[in-house]
Amino acid sequence: MDLKKRITQWQQQPFDLTTQKQVHELIQFPEEAEDAFYKDLEFGTGGMRGIMGVGTNRINKYTLGKNSQGLSNYLLEEYEGERISVVIAYDCRHQSQELAKVCADIFTANGIKCFLFSALRPTPELSFAVKYLKAQCGIVLTASHNPPEYNGYKVYGKDGGQLVPPQDEAISQKIQNTSFESINFEGNSSLLEYIDEEIDSAYQKDVLNSALFDHSRNKPLKIVFTPIHGTSITALPQVLEKAGYHRVSLVQDQIHPNGDFPTVVSPNPEEQEALKMAVTLATEQQADIVIGTDPDADRFGLVVKDLNSDWYYLNGNQIMAVLTEFLLQKKAVQNKLHTNCFIASTVVSTPLIEKMAHHYGVQYKNTLTGFKWIAKLIEDFPNLEFIGGGEESFGYLIGDSVRDKDAISASLLACEIANDAVNNGSSFFELLMECYKKYGFYKEHLVSITKKGKTGTDYIAQQMENFRSNPPKSIGGSPVLIIEDFLKLTAFDFDKNEEYRLSYSPSNVIIFKLKDGSKIALRPSGTEPKIKYYFSVNREFDVALSWEEQEIILGKRLNELTSSILPK
Secondary structure, three states: HHHHHHHHHHOOOOOOOOHHHHHHHHHHHHHHHHHHOOOOOEEEOOOOEEEEEOOOOOHHHHHHHHHHHHHHHHHHHHHHOOOEEEEEEEEEOOOOHHHHHHHHHHHHHHEEEEEEEEEOHHHHHHHHHHHOOOOOOEEEOOOOOOOOOOEEEEEEOOOOOEEEEHHHHHHHHHOOOHHHHHHOOOOOOHHEEOOHHHHHHHHHHHHHHHHOOOOOOOOOEEEEEEEOOOOOHHHHHHHHHHOOOOOEEHHHOOOOOOOOOOHHHOOOOOOOHHHHHHHHHHOOOOOEEEEOOOOOOEEEEEEEEOOOEEEOOOOHHHHHHHHHHHHHHHHHHHHHHOOOEEEEEOOOOOOOHHHHHHHHHHEEEEEEEEEEEEHHHHHOOOOOOEEEEEEEEEEEEOOOOOOOOOHHHHHHHHHHHHHHHHOOOOOOHHHHHHHHHHHHHHEEEEEEEEOOOOHHHHHHHHHHHHHHHOOOOEEEOEEEEEEOOOOEEEEEOOOOEEEEOOOOOOOOOOOEEEEEEEOEEEEOOOOOOOEEEEEEEEOOOOOOOHHHHHHHHHHHHHHHHHHHHOOO
């Protein structure tokens, strides 16, 4: 259907009069109208995510309604004859609560039982609830750390993990085959059940079971925490209190859920600006650690004191390294490590995690970007024990009760590590340095280039095609040894002059591995209009040099690589 027909369709029934009026007003602005209607929103690495408004390329009651109707059709066919149920959660985004009820009504209208959280809750609690309630499906309305104008729709399978092939493809096809006219908005209240305290209690108990190692009831660690206006305020303070942390200060101006995120440029704990107020409070309180979570509480950021007692913003790879090393050490001391244990990370994350697996004699599994792939590993290898794993984008998971990155359990684990370090005269930062001494000094850097709208989509596609069809022979003065193309599922080793297959699902990712041990990966974001460049460099840790001097050396190398490969 061409653009004009799409717009015309939305100016008549079954679209309500309010929607028709909004479309009529929108077409007075041709560029905005084109962006709202030129395509359908699609599922990416984090489900469906987009700007709120009218149009097929927007989040609204009709696009989410079509999702829910198509998903209902899939569930009724896939689980014919069974008692089918769905769990729905939502975060602090504008319209999340209203849209969650719209989706719930569509499921119940189709004869499907719906458990709907009575108020906003963290995404990992939704993942937990799907398994706890033995539902076939879960949905959370969230746009994670995107700007305020965004919302989203993430779908989970009965294992509590996000959709992966072939299920995602089958559901996507059902949605594509669903017409707007066929959406049944008339809910059946007898099939709708609100949930809250029972699930909260069970989830928080599970968090404590997975991430609590020191059962002391009065721990010395001084913590500053900010939910950045998001959902973790409903869970993390309660978990920390139950774990024995009573010296917790909250950033008062950021504790109230607010989809405008008025105190930050972006509610993304990956960015230092989002944690600025928390660090200011931590300085005043002379705290040991700062924790900030994104709006749906699956990602978290940490700020700790370095060797000079200055605040140091850890990146996602560094957080993952310290958490994983701690879990492996604890398991080793308890004689609970064996060859059927495994840890996991992603193809764009630090290679340091694989080195840890080799050191401790456990299995290492590498996945595509997106935590759904780590969840799939847990499901695909039921005879193996998942210890923990994460990705560079500030996500981490402990154990297998939840099947998505979980900022609540990961934050508690970070506090346990920091508290243990304080008790032993050390610090979280010094534990990171110990990892570098043990496995090598790694430094990573991410560059994201935003290109909005249809022209942006075309630009990103062209950039990927340029690298794919005309790959560089060297980057930053170092020869390219291996090129991995995850869309074609092929790799070429220039040293051996041979091509081999990659054992992954197809994904638009290209990785260059250089002779000096550096790695560069690039991919379009699955949730934002961005192309992302991931850089990783490393060197042996030199005890004769300070960590600052070594960081400068690796920083210079990163600059050489970025200036060599990024578009001018």
